[in-house]
Amino acid sequence: MCEMSGGKLSVSMFGQKRLSREGGIEIVVKELCTRMVKNGCNITCYNQSGHHISGAEYDEKIEYDKICQKYVPTIEKKGLAAVSSSFFAALYSAFGKYDVVHIHAEGPAFFSWLPKIFGKKVIVTIHGIDWQREKWKSGFGSKFIRQGEKNAVKYADEIIVLSKGVQEYFKDEYGRETKFIPNGVNRPRSQKAELITNKYGLTKDSYILFLGRLVPEKGIRYLVEAYKNIKTDKKLVIAGGGSDTDSFIKELQSLAKDDDRILFTGFVQGQILDELYSNAYIYTLPSDLEGMPLSLLEAMSYGNCCLVSNIPECAEVVEDKALIFEKSNVQDLQNKLQEACDCVEKVMELKQQAADYICKKYNWDDVVKETMKLYRRKR
Structure with a gap:
């Protein structure tokens, strides 16, 4: 008591x-x-x-x-x-x-x-x-x-x-x-792609996911720039709302406007949130600055292969159970994204380890x- x-x-x-x-x-x-x-x-x-x-x-x-x-x-x-x-x-x-x-x-x-x-x-x-x-x-x-x-x-x-x-x-x-x-972090129950298929046309392993607040320190600029230069049919889904950052969101949308593979969903919760986590090919958090990234813990709890920047707050969480790139380095992020899209076996290996590892640790x-x-x- x-x-x-x-x-x-x-x-x-x-x-x-x-x-x-x-x-x-x-x-x-x-x-x-x-x-x-x-x-x-x-x-x-x-x-x-x-x-x-x-x-x-x-x-x-x-x-x-x-x-x-x-x-x-x-x-x-x-x-x-x-x-x-x-x-x-x-x-x-x-x-x-x-x-x-x-x-x-x-x-x-x-x-x-x-x-x-x-x-x-x-x-x-x-x-x-x-x-x-x-x-x-x-x-x-x-x-x-x-x-x-x-x-x-x-x-x-x-x-x-x-x-x-x-x-x-x-x-x-x-x-x-x-x-x-x-x-x-809580251990969730994975969900089949249903609502996200009807609403966005997304299916299992058909997209790369960023999910979080759309603020500059999350590194989303780097993500959009890097993604535009990789060869893949997987979409980039940017899910989340702003935080007094309307001008930054408009900047991101302008940066992405020439690539119809990039999808902005806005703020998500409930079943759609669960389905987005459950069916991503990889989850990425390219942040320059974090406290303790709950979205990263959640993504791993759903069994995601994660690609994160090498800031201590992310590296401490994932250890050797994720893909890591040099923070702020668009070229390195681009290379790691391309490798993930090309090396399905590595991605699946990390997916299999993620949930048990993160739920035991946190x-x-x-x-x-x-x-x-x-x-x-x-x-």
């Missing part, structure tokens, strides 16, 4: 938009919370108000048994949604009857001082060094997120990091010890167990 001396442990969580698939943070919070309530915790999630990042058609509010979801005031303008919602979430957490306040991401951690001064135990999970992301590299957003990182170092009782590289960064930059707890129950140890650790 997850208990303190006075009874059940009461936990507030914020930093997520809502319990959805809008990003890695949202998936992590959902996986943590649904398991923690089963372990006897009282969980309150302070979510952003307003529309889903990919449009009002995805605004469905999903209720989860025994998880209390509250929606805080949110200014729906670029750069202000996370700031405003995090402030109110921190305020409510500070005045609420919580034993632990668990904050996700560097920006929301700006307000970690607020629950701290009201005597709460504060945990911050760093999902990545967010101020390095292209959309936050200048202006107010960059300064706010960088200060959020510093406030986490100063005020958090415990800091969780998702990769060894980020753990080293906090040690070198701040002399701060952190706890390495990588994300987990387990959500282990993540929850280690996280709750930090909740209970004496200050």
